[in-house]
Amino acid sequence: MESLQEILNQRNLSALFQPIMNLSDGSFLGYEGLIRGPADSPLHSPVNLFNAAKQQGLTLEVEMLCRQIVLKSFYEQNLPGCLFLNVSPETLLHPSFKDGRTLAYLEQLGIDPKRVIIEITENQPTFDYEAVRNALLHYRSMGFQIALDDMGAGFSNLRLWSELRPEFIKIDMHFVQDINTDPLKQQFVKSIQQIALSSGTQVIAEGIETAAELRVIRNIGINCGQGYFIARPAPIPILNPPAEVGCLIDSNYIVEQPANLTRSSTVETLLRYVESFHPDTAIEELITYFCRNPALRAIPIVIKGRPTGLINRQRLFDPLDQIIQSEVKKTIFELMNIAPLLVEKSTPIHELAGFLSESDIQNFVDGFIVTEQGRYLGLGSGQDLLREITRAHIETARYANPLTQLSGKVPVDERIKQLLHTGKPFAICHANLDNFSPFNNEYGYHKGDELIQFTGKLLGKICHSKHDFIGHIHGDHFTLIMQSPDWQLRCNRALSVFAQTSTTLFNKAHRGMGGYKSEDRQGRIVHHPLPTLSLGAAWINPQQHSSHHKASDAASAAMKMAKLKPGNSLFIERRNLQHSDLNELSYG
Helix, strand or coil: CCCHHHHHHHCCCEEEEEEEEECCCCCEEEEEEEEECCCCCHHHCHHHHHHHHHHCCCHHHHHHHHHHHHHHHHHHCCCCCEEEEEECHHHHCCCCHHHCHHHHHHHHHCCCHHHEEEEECCCCCCCCHHHHHHHHHHHHHCCCEEEEEEECCCCCHHHHHHHHCCCEEEECHHHCCCHHHCHHHHHHHHHHHHHHHHHCCEEEECCCCCHHHHHHHHHHCCCEECCCCCCCCECCCCCCCCHHHHHHHHCCCCCCCCCCCCCCCEHHHHCECCCCECCCCCHHHHHHHHHHCCCCCEEEEEECCEEEEEEEHHHHHCHHHHHHHHHCCCCHHHHCECCCCEEECCCEHHHHHHHHHHCCHHHHHHCEEEEECCEEEEEECHHHHHHHHHHHHHHHHHCECCCCCCECHHHHHHHHHHHHHHCCCEEEEEEEEECHHHHHHHHCHHHHHHHHHHHHHHHHHHCCCCCEEEEEEECCEEEEEECCCCHHHHHHHHHHHHHHHHHHHCCHHHHHHCEEEEECCCCCEEEEECCEEEEEEEEECCCCCCCHHHHHHHHHHHHHHHHCCCCEEEEEECCCCCCCCCCCEEEC
């Protein structure tokens, strides 16, 4: 077995790379560089390698060699994006580390320091915050960015975050794994994301191992992720996400809720009570129960009110299984599915659809167990879920505006009622085209319809696919119901894009004049400006707006103020806003 010194002398270490994915579009932000010792050595594990280095006083030597090997392999493979380079705080402060050897090696390889992110791996307490901060400021001045690893698991991560102000924060995998079933972990990650938004930090979720975890992480709004579900570390890493991951990203599963799949459409609407049985029940008794209920596909197995499994009809009646059961007396535990899908009765149906689309097909066939605070209530079936979704889509189509296919007034009112019911604040923004009627008369109804469709698509694109909702009330009037944290920026973006792109719909001569002349009803020649977009927004506090009528009226009052300003304009009613420095903005 090679000693640590021999490994150093022979440079007998190898680099692995694990991609870090942008969760919004599936592209790779870059790769984290990892290290392994000789394959046939106990020092193959990085934990053992660095423990041995610490015991022998060779931490700096090992870390510098790791750095060189990772950088060289990254360069030789010509990997795209950024490289996350692991650095410990104690090594960062070592006098030998501060002499510029890493920068010199980068220059030798021809790697721009801007592509290298120093990832601080905190494996022991950090006390000299000022020294660490000064060292990192030094590296920032040379072009490096900073990432803080294992947020939530280290000794003093929050203090380091405050002191270092890193560009990236990595959430420890403990808080990511099984996040889809753990509300406390979800709340922790949401809190980290909120702090990151206010500090300008990008969050990376480590340890994503399932599609369900990825779905929840993405729903929370986390920017990036890495983990075995995306790709395992490899000497020669993949350059694009696997098809399974790509399809999940491309499927855009966090699109706005269908209008009728609101909070009132929960799993409880699919609930059907089915008698439960204890695991000690005789198999013959279950067979009798299935025979008395020919439409039943599964029987729940429950212990003291807590569901533990499902017995599938097909499994129980399969001829081969019956032969085996006759030869070897099997128990319910041996026959049942011990990991059925458990769903709380308050779960929105659109979320259940997401769960089922990502889970084993058997969960759709057998159905799912409906619970209340973990206690058994009954069963739901995949067939009933499809029936409810189909009904909702029919209802959505019934109330959709025929010109834009966007939700009409009824779904918009329902959405506002739903949000008022949650007690959480949100924004309502009315959007209206100025000078539309003269344009319709001058250009014709076909062009008028085209302008309305153009506006609807534009407004839809600036909305956050999960947090915002768009409706087309009538004519040239749209309503945006927004919960996205950056909703004000999205409104401003709508005005900017409209100003830049709507001109393609107007006559060239009219664009040059900024409008056109036509006769009014009294026969006078009047100059009409080209259509512009006005947005009137109000921040709705459910404690102050008791009905959807009052909430919508607040946005209508803001719209009147927006229309008093010429050009593309936004007026925001600020009295209920938390951001007191917000002003009305106008785009000419």
